[in-house]
Amino acid sequence: xxxxxxxxxxxxxxxxxxxxxxxxxxxxxxxxxxxxxxxxxxxxxxxxxxxxxxxxxxxxxxxxxxxxxxxxxxxxxxxxxxxxxxxxxxxxxxxxxxxxxxxxxxxxxxxxxxxxxxxxxxxxxxxxxxxxxxxxxxxxxxxxxxxxxxxxxxxxxxxxxxxxxxxxxxxxxxxxxxxxxxxxxxxxxxxxxxxxxxxxxxxxxxxxxxxxxxxxxxxxxxxxxxxxxxxxxxxxxxxxxxxxxxxxxxxxxxxxxxxxxxxxxxxxxxxxxxxxx
Ligand code: ATR
Numbered sequence: 001x002x003x004x005x006x007x008x009x010x011x012x013x014x015x016x017x018x019x020x021x022x023x024x025x026x027x028x029x030x031x032x033x034x035x036x037x038x039x040x041x042x043x044x045x046x047x048x049x050x051x052x053x054x055x056x057x058x059x060x061x062x063x064x065x066x067x068x069x070x071x072x073x074x075x076x077x078x079x080x081x082x083x084x085x086x087x088x089x090x091x092x093x094x095x096x097x098x099x100x101x102x103x104x105x106x107x108x109x110x111x112x113x114x115x116x117x118x119x120x121x122x123x124x125x126x127x128x129x130x131x132x133x134x135x136x137x138x139x140x141x142x143x144x145x146x147x148x149x150x151x152x153x154x155x156x157x158x159x160x161x162x163x164x165x166x167x168x169x170x171x172x173x174x175x176x177x178x179x180x181x182x183x184x185x186x187x188x189x190x191x192x193x194x195x196x197x198x199x200x201x202x203x204x205x206x207x208x209x210x211x212x213x214x215x216x217x218x219x220x221x222x223x224x225x226x227x228x229x230x231x232x233x234x235x236x237x238x239x240x241x242x243x244x245x246x247x248x249x250x251x252x253x254x255x256x257x258x259x260x261x262x263x264x265x266x267x268x269x270x271x272x273x274x275x276x277x
Pocket of ligand 1: 138162197
């Protein structure tokens with residue numbers, strides 16, 4: 001990047017008005033006194049590729065990609081990292097100086113970094129992880145748990161077939177149990193992760209029975225509206241170590257911000273307040 005150019009970045013999704021990423025990157029740009037701007041862009045499926053190919057010509061150094069474009073963006077890119085390939089979706093595009101579009105997925109990184117910050121004693125290999133849900137977020141979570149050293153993942157999803165699909169991709173470290181059994185496997189877990197949308201404001205309630213949770217289990221939820229979901233509230237009452245989902249969003253942005261703007265940002269209380277408004 002040359003000195004006289006202002007690096008631009010942003011997030012592409014649809015809808016995009018509620019994205020917290022502009023506040024997050026805006027906060028870091030201000031905190032570190034950097035030149036740059038980060039813009040939310042509402043783009044339809046049919047315009048996605050054209051828009052992405054146009055952005056580098058306008059001074060963009062990269063973009064984040066969110067729902068519903070994460071899978072399509074991976075295929076528009078010229079190159080992809082191993083972790084993006086494994087997850088099958090991109091949340092970050094980097095526009096390289098040679099004109100190539102490079103796709104990455106930092107969701108799994110964000111998930112692990114959040115757990116390490118929120119539960120400093122967390123040991124990924126200490127026992128089984130129970131993963132609730134088998135959508136896109138579960139893919140990133142499972143891939144990163146395996147990479148971090150977890151050897152047993154108990155996966156449960158309302159639609160069992162989707163969980164079986166992930167097992168066939170990730171292999172024998174993943175065991176599938178029926179959704180109705182979700183409450184019964186919690187006592188085997190040292191880590192529990194909700195990757196479903198249950199419990200999110202406006203979504204159906206999270207109703208998995210939680211009496212099997214043991215004290216000391218690390219429990220996290222990717223839902224962060226509300227910040228303290230029913231899962232996290234009950235886990236806290238059961239003596240578990242709880243980590244809310246906002247941190248995953250904040251941490252996943254760190255590698256991209258560093259790449260685009262040249263400074264590795266801190267995720268701290270000020271970052272959280274800036275994003276929570
Ligand atoms: P994401 O990519 O963000 O993970 P997704 O692919 O739509 O989103 O996945 C949402 C997850 O929430 C899925 O595991 C989904 O279960 P199904 O595969 O059976 O659809 C789960 N989910 C959504 N609504 C649910 C509900 N009412 N009860 C149980 N699980 C639900």
